[in-house]
Amino acid sequence: xxxxxxxxxxxxWFAILGACLLAAFGAAxxxxxxxxxQAFNVNRGVxxxxxxxxxxxxxxxxxxxCMISSLGHVFGFKEFETISRRAILLAILCLIGAFGxxxxxxxxxxxxxxxxxxxxxxxxxxxxxxxxxxxLAVLVLEFYALMTDNHKLSKITGRIGLLLAIAAPSxxxxxxxxxxxxxxxxxxxxxxxxxITALVSGTALILLVMYFQHAVRGIEMDEKDCRVIRLLxxxxxxxxxxxxxxxxxxxxxxxxxxxxxIYEPVMALINGSLSANFWVGEILIGLVIPLALLxxxxxxxxxxxxxxxxxxxxxxxxxxxxxxxGQLYPLxxxxxxxxxxxxxxxxxVSEVVLVVGCIAFSALVFTLVEKFLSLDLKSEHHP
Amino acid sequence: MKKxxxxxxxxxxxxxxxxxxxxxxxxxxxxxxxxxxYRNWVTEEPVRGTYPNLGQSFTPSQCNQCENPPCNSVCxxxxxxxxxxxxxxxNPDKCxxxxxxxxxxxxDARFYDSEKGIIDKCTFCIQRTLVGGIPACVETCPxxxxxxxxxxxPNSEVSILxxxxxxxxxxxxxxxxxxxxxxx
Ligand code: SF4
Ligand code: SF4
Numbered sequence: 001x002x003x004x005x006x007x008x009x010x011x012x013w014f015a016i017l018g019a020c021l022l023a024a025f026g027a028a029x030x031x032x033x034x035x036x037x038q039a040f041n042v043n044r045g046v047x048x049x050x051x052x053x054x055x056x057x058x059x060x061x062x063x064x065x066c067m068i069s070s071l072g073h074v075f076g077f078k079e080f081e082t083i084s085r086r087a088i089l090l091a092i093l094c095l096i097g098a099f100g101x102x103x104x105x106x107x108x109x110x111x112x113x114x115x116x117x118x119x120x121x122x123x124x125x126x127x128x129x130x131x132x133x134x135x136l137a138v139l140v141l142e143f144y145a146l147m148t149d150n151h152k153l154s155k156i157t158g159r160i161g162l163l164l165a166i167a168a169p170s171x172x173x174x175x176x177x178x179x180x181x182x183x184x185x186x187x188x189x190x191x192x193x194x195x196i197t198a199l200v201s202g203t204a205l206i207l208l209v210m211y212f213q214h215a216v217r218g219i220e221m222d223e224k225d226c227r228v229i230r231l232l233x234x235x236x237x238x239x240x241x242x243x244x245x246x247x248x249x250x251x252x253x254x255x256x257x258x259x260x261x262i263y264e265p266v267m268a269l270i271n272g273s274l275s276a277n278f279w280v281g282e283i284l285i286g287l288v289i290p291l292a293l294l295x296x297x298x299x300x301x302x303x304x305x306x307x308x309x310x311x312x313x314x315x316x317x318x319x320x321x322x323x324x325x326g327q328l329y330p331l332x333x334x335x336x337x338x339x340x341x342x343x344x345x346x347x348x349v350s351e352v353v354l355v356v357g358c359i360a361f362s363a364l365v366f367t368l369v370e371k372f373l374s375l376d377l378k379s380e381h382h383p
Numbered sequence: 384m385k386k387x388x389x390x391x392x393x394x395x396x397x398x399x400x401x402x403x404x405x406x407x408x409x410x411x412x413x414x415x416x417x418x419x420x421y422r423n424w425v426t427e428e429p430v431r432g433t434y435p436n437l438g439q440s441f442t443p444s445q446c447n448q449c450e451n452p453p454c455n456s457v458c459x460x461x462x463x464x465x466x467x468x469x470x471x472x473x474n475p476d477k478c479x480x481x482x483x484x485x486x487x488x489x490x491d492a493r494f495y496d497s498e499k500g501i502i503d504k505c506t507f508c509i510q511r512t513l514v515g516g517i518p519a520c521v522e523t524c525p526x527x528x529x530x531x532x533x534x535x536x537p538n539s540e541v542s543i544l545x546x547x548x549x550x551x552x553x554x555x556x557x558x559x560x561x562x563x564x565x566x567x
Contacts, residue, residue, distance in 0.1 A: 035497050036495075036497065037495075037497040042482075043419055044419040044485070044491070044494050044495070047482040047485045047486060047495070048482065048486065105481075106479050106480050106481055107478075107479070107480020107481075107482075107495065107500065108478060108479045108480045108500070109479065111460070111476070111477065111478070111479045112460075112479055114460035114461070114462070114477045114479065115459050115460050115479075117460075118460055118461040118477060119459075119460075119461070120456075120458055120459055120460065120461045122456045122457075123456065123457050123458055123459040123483070124457060124483075125457065125459040125481055125483050126459035126460075129459060175483075178457070179453075179457075179486055179487050180453060180487075180489065180557050180558075181453065181486065181487055181488060181489035181557065182486060327486065330491070331488075331489055331490060331491040332426060332444070332490065332491055333426055333428065333429075334426065335427075336418070337418070337419075
């Protein structure tokens, strides 16, 4: 590991992430000082902004990481066991980053204890908070078990973790899907779609970790590593294909019949305020280029890594468009505050800095842990 | 005595869009001045017809004090609740400001009051109505668009109005069972 510290790129990495975190602390302080109304661009029409969509992105990535890593320590596919520790660690950090993002969006996060003192079991957010809370505890236990090579505990926590990994994003989807007032979200599509997309983010993140853990340390990938990367590349290709159909039908259903409340947000996606996000972010960066890279027979670990990176960026846009898109259609006839009959929202500087901060936090702590703890299994210890 | 169930009946044909109700509400309930902070509003419907045969309707509205309020179902901390008279209220001490209720309410009746740091909405002026008074918007309306009363009392003005006139509620298909009634 000493080779690590000598690399200038390594210092740059820490410097950038550290700067992002500092900026985010500044933005958080500013937000508490002047209030959400001043610091954020959310408003009466669009109360949930980019911090909520980032929460969705990170929380669902966390679940995806667990689903994929469970192939190793739950389902016993030996090839995947090498990634378990890093996957679970990253899952924990993504979830903490996610909580940070939603915590910043809440007006009074410190009153959260009322979810225990006076819970409302019919609330989607209550279930989401509770399940993700439990899930974090299980993940921490699982990480401990993996680090101490406690196979019995890691198997049990891995199984519970996998169940929660599937349930949690699904409940998160239901937070949106249960809202009858917002036709663009309402229905059973989102609770299922979130599980599919969890697999996309999870696979992409694990691929990134696999690639960089070697590249950064200057370690040659052995044949086994290359095989795992190829395999993960195939999984990513499959889930991206499935995702194409989710996106396609979501759009077609919205256009077909022009149902108010669905049609307008879909039009915002394909030809309105969200169209750049949709065509460039979701379709080109998130689906087309990654698939083009992944269907090539001669794909290398590098091109697979690139595909993952792009797919992940695409997922970020997808979360954003889903979260914002559902709020654009006004609930009643009004003219003020609208552009082309829809609300508009674009994130403020503070919101963007906070988002960057939450992601930087996960990345920074991950690299720090990687530096100070051994995340390699004994069997593959690199000198 | 039977439990009270408050409602407002609106005869929008009388509305002249003077917005006295919105001003009265802001004063009575200390709602901050600002484009997005209001408990009630008057929708100016599009102009109908071609000159010289023109018409326009104005539709005042506010929280419907729904019998099956989605804002109540979604609140994770039970900050939102239903109190006497069927009035839906927010307990500011319990509210975490997640704004889920703002998204769940199909009528855009809720907003964040950053001055007080609370999610706010119409309460039918609960401070008046629980002691036998009527809401400020009802009291102030110069053309008497609004009538307030107890629907569980068959002899109340609102019960009689609804018995004698055809009426509608907003977005009935969503199953919220609103208690703002519009005469047609
Ligand atoms: S109108 Fe909206 S805020 Fe009022 S009770 Fe119904 S759902 Fe709740
Ligand atoms: S913003 Fe407050 S009242 Fe509304 S759902 Fe959240 S906790 Fe409940």
